Amino acid sequence: MASVVPLKEKKLLEVKLGELPSWILMRDFTPSGIAGAFQRGYYRYYNKYVNVKKGSIAGLSMVLAAYVFLNYCRSYKELKHERLRKYH
Amino acid sequence: AAAAAPSLKNAALLRPGVLQATRIFHTGQPNLAPVPPLPEHGGKVRFGLLPEEFFQFLYPKTGVTGPYVLGTGLILRLLSKEIYAITPETFSVISTIGFLVYIVKKHGASVGEFADKLNEQKIAQLEEVKQASIKQIQDAIDMEKSQQALVQKRHYLFDVQRNNIAMALEVTYREQLHRVYREVKNRLDYHISVQNYDASEGTRAHDKLGGEACGAEHLCTAGEGNSRQVHCRSKAARKEGSSSASYVNTSIPIKTARNS
Numbered sequence: 001m002a003s004v005v006p007l008k009e010k011k012l013l014e015v016k017l018g019e020l021p022s023w024i025l026m027r028d029f030t031p032s033g034i035a036g037a038f039q040r041g042y043y044r045y046y047n048k049y050v051n052v053k054k055g056s057i058a059g060l061s062m063v064l065a066a067y068v069f070l071n072y073c074r075s076y077k078e079l080k081h082e083r084l085r086k087y088h
Numbered sequence: 089a090a091a092a093a094p095s096l097k098n099a100a101l102l103r104p105g106v107l108q109a110t111r112i113f114h115t116g117q118p119n120l121a122p123v124p125p126l127p128e129h130g131g132k133v134r135f136g137l138l139p140e141e142f143f144q145f146l147y148p149k150t151g152v153t154g155p156y157v158l159g160t161g162l163i164l165r166l167l168s169k170e171i172y173a174i175t176p177e178t179f180s181v182i183s184t185i186g187f188l189v190y191i192v193k194k195h196g197a198s199v200g201e202f203a204d205k206l207n208e209q210k211i212a213q214l215e216e217v218k219q220a221s222i223k224q225i226q227d228a229i230d231m232e233k234s235q236q237a238l239v240q241k242r243h244y245l246f247d248v249q250r251n252n253i254a255m256a257l258e259v260t261y262r263e264q265l266h267r268v269y270r271e272v273k274n275r276l277d278y279h280i281s282v283q284n285y286d287a288s289e290g291t292r293a294h295d296k297l298g299g300e301a302c303g304a305e306h307l308c309t310a311g312e313g314n315s316r317q318v319h320c321r322s323k324a325a326r327k328e329g330s331s332s333a334s335y336v337n338t339s340i341p342i343k344t345a346r347n348s
Binding site for chain 1: 126127128129130131133136137139168169170172173174175192196200204207
């Protein structure tokens, strides 16, 4: 059956590859839309891992790990000089 | 239908028969009027870093060991290509992370229990307030119900009052009846004693005359108004009951006796 749901309301994982450009263009890129996207993402993570009765360290450790990873990526240019060998 | 299918992708309106109205759009706001309780546990995470969904995502293709092999390969590639370089900082990182992991493994559970206890205290406090409020309202409901039940029994009160009034009316009627009897009897007695006195005028002694005079005196103690005396006398009669010893309170004005 051909999909009967309009393209606008599909989630990203349900969008077919051919429809991807039109889906991306369809998204809301106004400032309020982007702020809304950040808000949604934050609350999605928060409600899944932090705002529970018996939370674990994972809620916090994943955020710290992501922060470490981002900082490493940012400072890779300076860290390149501390390599032990030049050619790999 | 086949011709209409490709155009449905970009159609703005949907046919009402299609089961689309119940689909919850992921940009919509779900309506949570009674707030649902918090979930017990958060999303499952392995090694504290990788969410379980990643492992489930790879499971159909690679089985259980897939993500682990992927992880090992990635780490070895990072090290061999020196995307991650081993520096003196690496050792401090290893010791710091090892220390943190040790602390979390050792004391994580007790910290969790402490937080749970704090939570439970808060919830118990709120629950207490809620229970007190419920109890108060329940007491008010019960009192209201009992008062309503009392209202239902008001007819007993009315019955008693009606009975009292009926009895009072009966008593008044009987007392007045008795008074009528007494008055009539008194007038007849007067006439009889007058006849007797006339019949035996010569033979009557003076003390009998005194007795008759006393009787006449009593007959004359009527007083002024008929009704007022009747009212006062009838009250006294009600107090004493309908005893026959109340001849003294007979109020026959001498005028009516003379007139009849």
